[in-house]
Amino acid sequence: MIRLLTVLAAVLVLGGSACSLPGQDSEPLQPHTERNGPTGPVPPGLDRFYGQELSWGPCETYATTAQDRPLYQDPGLECARLEVPMDYAAPDGETVQLGLLRKPATGGDERIGSLVLNPGGPGASGMSAAASMAGQDAELADRFDMVGFDPRGVGASEPQVHCLTGPERDADRLDSDADSSPSGVARSEQEEREYAGKCAERTGPELLANVGTRDVARDLDVLRSALGDDKLSYLGFSYGTRIGSEYAQQFAGNVRALLLDGAIDPGQSTVDQLVAQGAGFQRAFDDFAAWCAEQDDCALGRDPSAAVTRFQELTRPLVEQPASAMQDRRLSYEDATTAAIQALYAPSLWEQLNTGLHELRAGSGNLLLTLADVYYGREPDGRYSNTTDAFDAVHCVDDQRVHDPDEVRAADRRYREAAPFLDDGNPPSAARDMCSFWPVPVTGDPSQPDVSGLPPTLVVSTTGDPATPYRAGQELADALGGGLLTYEGTQHTVFLQGNSCVDEAGRDYLIDLELPEPGQRCN
Template sequence: MRAARVLAARVLTAQVLAAQVLAAQRTAARRTATRRTAARRVGPVMAAVVAGLGTMAATTGCGAARVTPVAYVSSTPSLAWKACEETASASGFECATLQVPLDYAEPEGKKIGIALVRLRATDPSRRIGSLVFNFGGPGGSGVTTLINAAHAFSTLNTRYDLVGFDPRGVERSSGIRCLTGPQMDQYMSEEPSDDTATETKLVTGFAQACERNAGWILPYVGTVNAARDMEMLRTALGEPHLNYFGFSYGTHLGAVYATQFPKKVGRMVLDSAVDPSVSMLEMAKTQTLGFQKAYEDYLADCAKTRTSCPLGATPAEANATVLKLLDTLARTPGKVGSRTVTEDIARAGITQALYSKLTWPLLTEALDEGRKGKLDGLLALADQYAGRQPNGTYSTLQFSLPSVLCVDSTDRPSVAQAKELARQLEKKSPIFASTAISAGSCSVWPVRGNDAARHVDATGSNPILVVGVTNDPATPYQWAPRLAEQLRTAVLLTLNGEGHGAYGQDQCIDEKVNAYLLEGTVPPNGTRCG
C-alpha cells in the first residue's frame, strides 16, 4: 500500500465509516431485504454521514515545523454567519469563516480562513452553549460531516448549537492538495515494492509533490496549531469554556487542547481514543494486528452466523478464498471500466469494511463478487477509503493526513525499518502486514516534526470522558486507558464490542455520554457497557 493511504488507517472515524453506507447504497438494488435492513442498521453516527466525507512560494528544504508559544492576538475574532451555499436543500445550517494566524509566532501576520458550520439548538430556552466536533482523520472535513451527521446528534442538539469545522490544511480551510486525480489513481494503484530504494523513491515523490504544491502551509498544519484555532473559535463563539466531542484523531486534538488550555475545558468527550505517545513503528504494528483481529472476527461471523457464507463453510475456507482472490489480483490486476483494480486496492476495500461489524455483509458481497471477476464492490469501498469522488477527484484527506502526522512527531523510522516490520508481521497478518510500510513515510517528509503534540496532561481541567471499544481495529482499545492516564483528569468509559467508534452503537454508551454532555453527570471511572 502506498504510505499516504495506509496512514489513514490510524485514526479514521465517522468521516470514513460513511463510505460503508455509500457502498451499501450502490448495491441496494441487488441486495435482499435482509441485507437492506442490515445496511440501514448501521449505527446512527456512521449512517448519518452517508453523503459526507494558496499561491505563496514553497518553504525550503526540511524546515522545522512551527510550534511556538501562544501569542497575543490583538482582537477577538468575529463571525459572520450566513446560510450555507451547499445546503440549499437542507434547513437550519449556517456557515462562517474564522480568520486565524497562519503562524502563531506572528499573530498579526498572514491569516488563513477556517471554515465553520453551525446548527442552532432546537430548544433555545434550555440552551447550554456550543458543542464543537472533530470527526477524525487527521484530515476529515468537519463541515461536510456535520452537515450529514447532525441528526445523529439530535438529542444533544436540543440544548447545544452543533459546530463543525475544517481544520487548517483540510478542504475549505486552505486544503492541501499534492497530486491531481489521475496522479493519485496511479499512486494508489502501485503495489509495495520488495526493493527498498524503489519504495523510498515512490514515497519521496509523493512528499516532494506536497512540498511543491502546498509547501507554504505544511509547517503550520500540526495539531498544536489546530488546538489554538479551536481556542480562537471558542472566543469567537462567545463561550466561556469549550464543550467538545472528538472522535478518533479528534481525541488527540481534544487532548492537546486540554493540555494547552486546561482551564477553558468545559465538557469534553473523546471517543475512540488515540495514544499520542506511541511511536510510528508501534502504531503500525498495533494497527496491523488490530485489523487482523477484526478480519478474523469477520471470517468467524460469516461462517457461524450467516445462513450460508459464500466464501467458505469455515473461517479457514473463507480466508483461503480471500487470499486466492488477492493472489489472483497480484498476478493479474482486474478491470472496472477503464480503471485497474490491483491487490492493493482490493486490500484497501477490505480494510474499509472492517471498521464496523454492521458493514461486514457488504464485505462478503464484494468479496463474493470479486472472486467471480466483478470487482465493482471492492473498488467502491477502496475509493471511499481513499476519499476518491465519482468525478475522479480526491478529497484532501490523503494529503492533509500525512502532513499532520509528520509535523506532530520527530519520530522518523526509515522505509527500510518499516519494511522489516512488515516482514516480521507477514506470518501473523499476510493481508495487512504490508500496511506497516507506511511507518517510514515521515522519513522523507519535507518538514521536520515537533513532539509537542505527543505529550498531553490536562491537569487543572474539568473531568474529560475518554471512550474506547474493546475490538476497535483502527484505534486499539489499549490506547484509551493510556490516554485517560496521561490526561490525569479523565475517566474511562468502555464498550465491549466491535468497530471504530462507540457513540451511536450502544444505548448504554449513548445514555452516559448524553448525561455527561447535557447534565454534567460523570460516570464512574472504569464503567463498561455492551
C-alpha cells in the first residue's frame, strides 16, 4: 500500500535556518483591533466575514509545538484569528477560526501591502513559516507585512483535524503493512477503515467535508479583504502552490502577484502524481548515493550503482524485526524509509542520513528515528502536531480515489519501478488506502486551472526537486500563462533559502511585478 508523501519539508528547510528570533530586537507591538474590509468584491452573503475586525495581540498563546514556542515570543510579531464559514454554502451556520501571524512592514510609506504565504503540506503551519521567514529578506520586510495563516483544520486554527493519539500514531508507524497476501490486504484495509472512522469521530464530518483546497482558497480571499488589500500578493511553497492555483481559478481578478515555488500539477491524476513523486525521490537518492560514494565513510559503499541494493539490505530486515532505538522505542521499516525521504529533501541533511545508516548497520535506529520524528512532527513528550492527520484529510477530499484493487496493485507496481530504493521486496499490494473508506465525498477538481484576467504570475521549479518534480512546474506555468524560473539543483523549493539568483528574481517580481527573462536559469 503506497500513499502520497506529505509535501511539508519546505517548512522544515525554511525554518531550519531561522531559529534565532528574526525580530527579537523589535519594539513590542501593542494589542489593537483593525477593521480594514470589506475590500474588493464580496460574494453574496459573506459581508460580515469580509468586513470583520481583526484583534491583534501577542503570539505566545498560539504556539502549538515546541519548535514554535520560542519563535512566537518575538515581540515584533502579532497574532489574531479570522472567522470564516465552516460551509460556504451555509454561511449562517457554524464557523472556523483561522490562526494568523503577522510581521508588519518596516518601510513606512514604501509599504505595498500584505504578502500572504503558505509553506506546504497540506497540514503545515503558515504561521510558523511566517515567523521563521519574517527577517530573511530585508527588502521584502520593508515593503510587505509578512502574513502566515494556519489553514482550516491545521495548527492553531480551530477546530483541528484530529485522527490519532500520540500512542496510536507510534503504533501505526511500527506497522509496515508490507504483507501483500490476501489476508495481509484484508488486515491493512481494516486498519485503514478504522483510521477513517477515528478521523470522522474525533474531527466531525462537517469539518472533514469542508477542509479541502477549494475552501482554503475561499478563506484566503476573506483574509485578503480583512487585511485591507484590494489585490492579493501570495507566496506558496509546495502544496501551497495548489492553494495559489485554486485561488487563481476562483478569484483571478483579485490577484496582484502569485509566486509559486515547488509546484504541484493540479491536473495530474493521483496515481500519476504518486509515480512522478517516487521517481523524483529516486533521482534524489541517486544524487545522494553519488555524493556518499565520494566520502571516506559512505554507509552504502563506494559504488553508486550498488547503493539501492545496499540500502535495501539495511532496511528490508526491519519489516520483520524493527531495530532498537532511543527511549525503548523501535525503528520500523516505514520509519527508516521515511527518514531517508526526509533527508532527501535537501543536501544539507545527507550527512545525517549517512550517519543514520551507519548506526543502523551497527544495530541502532536512533538517528533515523529522529529524522522520521521530524517528518511526522513528533514532540519529545510523544505528542504529535496534527500535520499528518490534516494531510490525510485534505488529500482524501482533494484528489481522485482509487477503489479498484487491480488499479491499486498496478499503481504500487509502477511506484516500485519508479523508486526501487523504496521497494520492500514483497509483491505489489492491492490494499486500498484510507481515502477509499473516507466518510465524506471529494470536493476537489483535478484539472489544470482555466483562468482569464489573471496578471503575470511566477513559478519557480527545481530540476532535481524530489517531492514536486520539475515538469509539474512547467505545466503549471503554462496553465497560468506566467513566467517560469528554473533552478538547477537537488532540493525541495529554493526561494528565500540563500540562492541570490533566485531570491533576486523573486524579489523583483513580488515588489515590482517584473518577471525574469524567459528561459532564465539559476544554479
